Amino acid sequence: MSEFFQNSGLFFALLGAAVATLMAGIGSAIGVGKAGVAASGVLAEDPSLFGKVLIFQLLPATQGIYGLLVGILILSNVGLIGGVKEVTALQGLLYFAASLPIAFCGLYSAIYQSKCAVAGIGTVAKKPDQFGKAILMPAMVETYAILALLISMLAIIGIAGM
């Protein structure tokens, strides 16, 4: 058992990469889907608003990209992309811990951002000239996904230097 644990560094690192990509991706898929439903509703009435509602729909997509970025960074650091490296169990667990901020914050921020985006789509449907103000509200939610991305990335870079 202890031998397995000593050799499980790569497993935990891979788990971290998977969790970051998976959870942030699920959040984005739910978010983009929800905003897409609202966007389709508006387009059924006024197709000229396509450009505006598309931007709202794409806002919750970024969390998935952040998760992917963290996943690639972990895979690259442990040598799964471009050459094998030795990963200790402790490093593996640290990579896993580093993936958690973007995994959870990505999931929830994408879902809540989509709710805000849906409301924004409603605003644009009624008052297309208020697009600039309406887009700011869901964009605020993005801040917290970026903060989580920052912590995940700084942690991964720090672990690589250990």
Added chain:
Amino acid sequence: MQQDYTYAVARIRFKETQLLSDSDIDALLSSKDTEAVMRLLRDKGWGDNSDLSAEQLLSAEEEKLWAFVDECVSERSDLEFLRVPNDFHNLKVAVKCITRDIKPDGLFIYNAVCDPETVYECVKNRSYKDLPEFLMDVAQEAMTALLQTSDGQLCDIIIDKACMDRVYTLGKQSDNEIIRLYCELFVVCADIKTAVRCAKTGKKPEFIRRAIAECDTLDKDKLSAAAYEGYDAVLSYISLTEYRSAVDAINTSMSAFEKWCDDYLTAVMKPQKWEPFTIGPIVAYIIARQNEIKAVRMILSAKLNGLSEETIKERLRDMYV
């Protein structure tokens, strides 16, 4: 878990921009005659580009509204509380036409839960069991009452009371706050109207108790007792409830009270403008659209009868937008 109405609400948001605003109503009011009103309405997208009469135009708009709602809301039962009063209207028509042996041509309202022709056939053949459960007993009771007593008013209160009870039940069953509120206000307004009419005509306590329906914000026993006691007692009871602002309207006239009811409902519905996911905005839009059609009907008939702008304004409801 509440159903998600994101798609429908997004469509409603756009549709809300096409509702008549106060300035549109002012423009209609200042129109010279019905023809000018019709022209303005056609410019706003009313009708179907063909040369419809005023009544056809209003019917077409009502049909358009429900066709749009059916397109957006896949589950018809979600809006049963708005349709079910039409079933009771159709039952009333069926019972009265059958007992008087006349054809119900043009009297049915087709936007109902149950097909009006089916209701008519079931009542005619006394096959009450083929009716939906909520109409089964009331149809039999109303038919028996009318045949035995020939009292049209008794028949009306049996059906109206069953209608109120059904709407109240649907409100209680709903997990949406706005539906519960609408159903409660629907029953409250009907109860107050009934109590005032009973008080004015000096009805017996048994009749009053039979006519007034159960609701949460009015005490049925106290309202019934007040209605028996007299008009002033009804007003003083209402002034002790959360509907005290209705007292002035009741004192003015029944149509002023009806306007108060519609305005109160519109005010309650207004926060739904900012709700993006629930059925609330859809309910609010339907009520707003029906109020709009009601306002246009009033303007058209006033123009036809040469009533002054001020007289119409007094009766017009507050607009949702």
